[in-house]
Amino acid sequence: MPLAEKALIERIRKSVKRVRATQVVRGIGDDCAVLRVPRTDDTLVTTDFTLEGVHFRRKWHAPEIVGRRCLTRGLSDIAAMGGKPVAAFLSLALPRNLPQRWVDRFMNGLLELAAEFDVPLAGGDIAQSTAGVLADIILIGSVPKGGAILRSSARAGDLVYVTGELGGAAAALDALRKRSAGKVRASDYTRHFHPTPRVAIGQFLRLKKLASAMIDLSDGLSTDLRHICDESRVGATITGAAVPRAIVGRPARQVELTAALHGGEDYELLFTASKTKRIPDRILGVRVTPIGELTRRKGMVLVNDGVRCKLEPRGWEHFRH
């Protein structure tokens, strides 16, 4: 193993605090990690790529932000099942000429978020990349047996809710594209530059048995809602005016409806709930908004200023344009 990789592994080993030692029997340093998930629980697994040029650009995104968003992708999937994160794994391929400082800062961003969520980095793989930084984050989580909130268990008549505000991440990408990166301040676009996965809200909804189905908003509302509709064999009607839009930029302004409908990577939660359930206006300090209803009739409809039109899934574009 080349020295640079060895040094990186050593650094990760040292920087990972020995949290949740009871669930990570053996972390970095063997062929596999050994985990001990509580016997009352099911195990959750999710994997997500973060690729240079596809999910981030080095000239647009500080390394800490790339690291944070990388882990956010995985934690957000655990949140969407109502689960608790147990351990994270990182496969990381690095170009030969990448400054060590970049890697250090990337790991700082990732490990800072890991510490916030008390999730140990328990292993992964390190390789050389012939093209850009390539990261694959793997999250293992746990949820009481049979308790995972699926995409497939929504019913016609259920209301559709989202947490937080939408479109902020898409607006940030738009600003980065139009302006030089230096003029886009991270503090004006917090959801893009400093996303927080909604792990606690997901667990709250599961514990209170409020949600009939759930998904995280990584690909964009229109695409993610479509997944719920496909898996649950229902349709949906969304009220445009009800969709909570992010406030971004300087001077601060509300994002366009289209950014809120189709923009990805907000890492908020979309869930459905029976009309008989009382859903709070805020959960753990985060706004929760009803935006529409599931229908027996397939297909998604947007009602905007009294006009009904078909809502097409147009999310998950990343940097394609």
Next chain:
Amino acid sequence: MPLAEKALIERIRKSVKRVRATQVVRGIGDDCAVLRVPRTDDTLVTTDFTLEGVHFRRKWHAPEIVGRRCLTRGLSDIAAMGGKPVAAFLSLALPRNLPQRWVDRFMNGLLELAAEFDVPLAGGDIAQSTAGVLADIILIGSVPKGGAILRSSARAGDLVYVTGELGGAAAALDALRKRSAGKVRASDYTRHFHPTPRVAIGQFLRLKKLASAMIDLSDGLSTDLRHICDESRVGATITGAAVPRAIVGRPARQVELTAALHGGEDYELLFTASKTKRIPDRILGVRVTPIGELTRRKGMVLVNDGVRCKLEPRGWEHFRH
């Protein structure tokens, strides 16, 4: 989601047989897969990159072989813990111009091996790559609680054993480098082109409580033995003449000792065992060879034709030269 990705996911969903349904509660199609590992077991997790230009070349390796070797990397890590595979996950990034046929054949190779080992592909991620085919294979396995065979539990005085023959994969790479790919027959270099992870042997060693420590030979004997030495805080003396060398090529010839000592990707097992244990000459039809002994004194020594010299870890080179 672009249509090509959607079609691929559908294809994977359909091609995955519903094996081990009791352990995969929910596979592809949700934010996370939901697994139910037996309550008597620990969970194993491993991740391994397979990157174009680093681990394979499209002009050298047929797509089925790339797919097979990709999954082999993960299964071999499970084998090295004495574990049983539960489910595989694949993060796959594909260049836009990649022929659909290549992806189909890649998946065929991967799924054929998955069927051999009765391991379902339960999820993953699909993304666009700006440079070559990028695959990250994640294997979840299980092993009775506390039963995983670690790298760190070897003792000075234990004997060192390897399964099969070594250096065959490195010899294949060497031939591919020197000759046009068309002149290197897969059937003359089976360990490179058609590797079989030693999952059953790993389980045998665990069940019979024969091995004190174990690792799979993915990076090369010298590097992987070094991992055992580092983690177990021992040294090792290896007898050069004892190292079983692969027979490859046409006309068939034994590989050089240096290929067997440092060549990676043979996916055989290296294990250590107390001298009090009787280790069979063959396990499940595969040759098992004692090649040396662990020592209290740190460092690795090679004894060759009566000459002692330092054995340096020089594996894990992939295509660097």
